[in-house]
Amino acid sequence: MALLEIKGLKKQFGGLLALGGVDFHIAEGEIVSVIGPNGAGKTTFFNVISGMFAPDEGEIIFDGRDVSGLTPDQINRRGISRTFQNVRLFQNMTILENVMVAQHSHTHKGVFPALFQTPGFRKEEREIRERAREVLGFFGTRLVGYRFDQPAFTLSYANRRRLEIARAMATQPRLLLLDEPTAGMNPSETAELTGLITKLRDERGFTIVVIEHEMKVVRDVSDRVVVLDHGVQIAEGTYDQVSTNEDVIEAYLGRPAEAH
Amino acid sequence: MIEPITSPRVDLTKAVRLGAIAGVTAIFIASIGMVEVFDTRSVIDPILSLGYLSLAWIPILFGYRVTFQPVLEGMEAPRKGPHNLIGGAAAGIVGGAMMGAFLLLIDAFDVRGILLNVTPDLVEIIGFEQSAIVGATILVALGGVLGAAGGGFHLLSDLWRRSVTSAFVWILIIGFVELVLGNVFKGVGLRFLDDVVFSDNRGVTAGAAAVIAVSVIVLHVRFAGKASAARQRYLALPEAKRRSTGFIVATSMMAVGLVIPSVFGPFLNEVLATVGLFMLMGLGLNIVVGYAGLLDLGYVAFFAVGAYTAAVFTSPLTPGDFSPELAFFSALPFVIIMAAIAGIIVGTPVIRMRGDYLAIVTLAFGEIARLVFQADWLKGTFGGAQGILRIGEGQIVTLFGYVLVAVGVVVSLIGFLRWRFARADQDDSSAKVAGVWIGFGTVATVVGLLFPGFASWTVTGIDSEAVFRLVLIFVALAAFVSWRLQDSRIGRAWMAMREDEQVAETMGINVVTSKLLAFVIGAILAAVGGALFAVKIGTIFPSSFKIVQSIIILVVVIVGGIGSLRGVAVGALVLIGVLGGPTQPGMLREFQEFKLLIYGVLLVYMMLQRPEGLAPSARRTRELHGDELKQDVWLGKGEEGEA
DSSP states (O other): OOOEEEEEEEEEEETTEEEEEEEEEEEEOOOOEEEEEESHHHHHHHHTTTTOOOOOOEEEETTTOTTTTTTHHHHHHHHHEEETTTTOOTTTBHHHHHHHHGGGGGGGOOOHHHHHHHHHHHHHHHHHHHHHHHHHHHGGGGGGGGGGGBBBBOHHHHHHHHHHHHHHHOOSSEOOOESSSSTTTHHHHHHHHHHHHHHHHHHHHOOOEEEEOOOHHHHHEEEEEEEEEEHHHHHHHEEHHHTOOOOHHHHHOOOOOOOO | OOTTTTOOOOHHHHHHHHHHHHHHHHHHHHTTTHHHHHHTSSSEEEEEHHOHHHHHHHHHHHHHHHTTOOOOSSOOOOSSSSSHHHHHHHHHHHHHHHHHHHHHHHHHOTTTTTOOOHHHHHHHHHTTTTTTTHHHHHHHHHHHHHHHHHHHHHSSOOOHHHHHHHHHHHHHHHHHTHHHHHHHHHHHOOHHHHHHHTTTSSSSSSHHHHHHHHHHHHHHHHTTTTHHHHHHHHHHSOHHHHHHHHHHHHHHHHHHHHHGGGGGGGHHHHHHHHHHHHHHHHHHHIIIIIISOOOOOOTTTHHHHHHHHHHHHHTOOOOSSSOOOOOHHHHHHHHHHHHHHHHHHHHHHTTTTOHHHHHHHHHHHHHHHHHHHGGGGGGGHGGGGGGSSSSSGGEOOOOOHHHHHHHHHHHHHHHHHHHHHHHHHTOOOHHHHHHHHHHHHHHHHHHHHHOOHHHHHHHTOHHHEEEEEEEEHHHHHHHHHHHHHHHHHHHHHHHHHHHHHHHHHHHHOOHHHHHHHHHHHHHHHHHHHHHHHHHHSOOOGGGGGGGHHHHHOOOHHHHTTTTHHHHHHHIIIIIOOOOOOSSSSSGGGGGEEEEEHHHHHHHHHHHOOOOOOOSSHHHHHHHTTHHHHHHHHHHOOOOOOOO
């Protein structure tokens, strides 16, 4: 059964039809890439799934239940987490805090335990901290040690992207939505992250939808590729199928001159 | 005029421009009556009165600014030379000339019809009791000299500049706290010191001023760099150690605070109680604005709810039939419940609003609250414009000794539990912290048992000493709550929400409950402040709860440093302690009339020069000076750069 199943998803901003009835499905353990030219509606697609915008029409069925219209925090608690195209960290919180705060919905101690520092509270704090370190450890030597107590804004661009993924992982989702995870990275960093995306699925068991412009990454990570253009799906299949599809080439490069 | 080749030319346009600003400032200060009011108090007797000081700083500051150059990385240091003096003098002369012209004008024409405060006395003061033309000449000359002195500051080395400035600041501070020191001297039996140090008109005597100046300068030269080195060492300590140091410092200050009112006079205790009330409310607002990032301008509403609840529950003269006449501490739970309800009522509709919109709507709620309490509709409950009288019957009976014993026992028990817990984890540092808990708990218990006088501690509203102690206990509680919450799951959620609400929501934080929680906790602290205010004054009217209250609490938090506990304490001490609350006087009673003006000037200055506040939190400094930090990193000055 599909982990996420989307039927006829529509989203309109004034006169602009950002999503014009998208159907989409992803099975547990799959990695699906969403590609398309700029303005195709990819990020809007993520925004609607993660609850930042309510869809105008259509169903979003996650794990057998309709989640459309829920608030972002409810959706996150059901098990969908995401990163952002334009890296949105909590800049002035430390790296560790960024990952700690993402465990909010899995922890419960409120005001009074915090005031009296009950053993339960201290235990939970320790667990949060340990889990944060463990999640950051996934990125190997990139995000370690002395950096944990520095504010997030001191990180390099590539590390900010890594931290954002770590933060999304810390919410313990089943489905990860990665919005252009390699944007702005140099080729070696891109290659490294490509490996990590696969590792995220193989070792951590996340199901992953990734928006990506870098075709090499798309080729290396995807089980399946979905192509959007003007808010509708124009092709779907393996990387090889999609990359030779005429509609896709047309969407990216325009109609060949002799066709007129 | 022959200029040395090495000296840069004086930028006369700049000098004239700054001089003109100085002139306008001086005329403004003189014509609002500040000079005249301040002239009754001396700063250094008999040389300088506060009135003259309120003008004299202007040419000095602007003279300094004329040739001021920011020192930037990679640029050569600004050159020193006669141009510093000339530029300063030029600005001073321009300012002095404007002031002189103003003097001639008010001497020749009667402008009191427009400028109410331009009295013949003012003419006397700024004319140095000479004829107008002579006075004007003196003003020009004096402007030039003071301006040159200001410019001459550039000629001093950094160390001397700092020494001289701080010598002067210390003379000012000691002069300002004359009342405090005088009372302390009396309290510890050193009355004669009061006569030696202070003159009759409340200034420092010239001899004492010289002694202070010399000792401050000597200390500066002797310990140059040591203070900042110590600060660096402190900052280099591990977080846990810094926190426990902070905790110990705060507790010791609390202990001093409990003892010190006995040596202060009633007036100072009154001031301190007001400071404490504002600290309490500042701490509450700090949670809402500083931690959760919700700009609440209607905070006074909660203050009013607390005051009215306490009034209705304790006063025998409530307007309606409902009059339980409870003691203060029995009424307190109701105050807290009402505050929480008010927090939810105000919080719920504004949850989805951000920034400016939130500020405007909360502002309206603040005003609505006052109008509700004033309304004829609820006159049967809240007494309308006549307010409520005889609150708490002037008595807040507390069994302080027993409270102390109870707190001590609880603290010791928690400490003991933590110690066992730490031992099980083999966590040495927590075991030490637990030891500190046990220590404080035991001391509190012993003190509580040893001083039976405390056991029947009766606080009446007019006993300012006792009221202050009571307020201080609540301040300590509020500080404790803020301190603990800051570094908890909830504190982190607030912080994330303040940084980026949308992302926080996507990361699973329920922003609705988080915001409401911030509102409710803030409301409770303000309401407790309101309840204390009500029993302290004994009478409340709707007019005690104007919008300006909210604004002043916000100014306290901003000037002190948003998000910082120390900041709120410093802000309240400086603003409320020195200048006074909205209706209550501060230590400088002369400032009473000009308080709002000074608040405003201070706020503008802080926003421009030091937006992180007087005693900022490390986090906030980073936030506001992050770009500079990045620059340092780029220049290889700061921490190691990128991986």
